[in-house]
Amino acid sequence: MTWTSWCGHCQKLKSSWEKLPNALKGIVKVGAVNCDDEKNKQLCNQEGVDSFPTIKLYKSGGRGSVPYEGAQTVKALHDFALEHLPSEVVNLSERNARRVAPS
Numbered sequence: 001m002t003w004t005s006w007c008g009h010c011q012k013l014k015s016s017w018e019k020l021p022n023a024l025k026g027i028v029k030v031g032a033v034n035c036d037d038e039k040n041k042q043l044c045n046q047e048g049v050d051s052f053p054t055i056k057l058y059k060s061g062g063r064g065s066v067p068y069e070g071a072q073t074v075k076a077l078h079d080f081a082l083e084h085l086p087s088e089v090v091n092l093s094e095r096n097a098r099r100v101a102p103s
Contacts, residue, residue, distance in 0.1 A: 001032045002044055007052040013072045020077055028081045057084050 001017055003010035021030040035044040035052070047056070055068035057080065066084055070076050 001056075002035050002047070002049045002052060002054045003032060004034065004036045004052050006036075009072075010053045013053050016072055016074045016077060019074045023074055023078045024081055027085070057081060059084070060086070 001013070003013075017030075017032065024030055033040050033043060035041065035049060047054075055077075056065040057068060058065045068077070068080055070080060
């Protein structure tokens with residue numbers, strides 16, 4: 001999340017955002033960048049941040065980001081993060097399923 005100290009919406013989101021790391025502990029890393037801070041302005045510009053708060057989910061391995069525009073509740077943010085986890089599900093044919101199924 002990118003935020004600024006003068007943003008009213010950011011202040012409303014703060015409570016939910018601070019609870020999110022515990023809700024996603026060991027699953028998804030959660031962070032925030034203060035775009036008021038001079039050392040972060042280049043990053044905020046590079047990421048195209050033009051409104052606050054801006055919430056993005058960054059995919060692992062540099063596979064891009066997904067903007068979030070949903071409800072600003074812990075549950076909604078948590079569900080959004082989980083929905084974007086990579087899936088390791090492989091579709092098996094009946095023949096292949098017999099080979100990998102436990103006996």
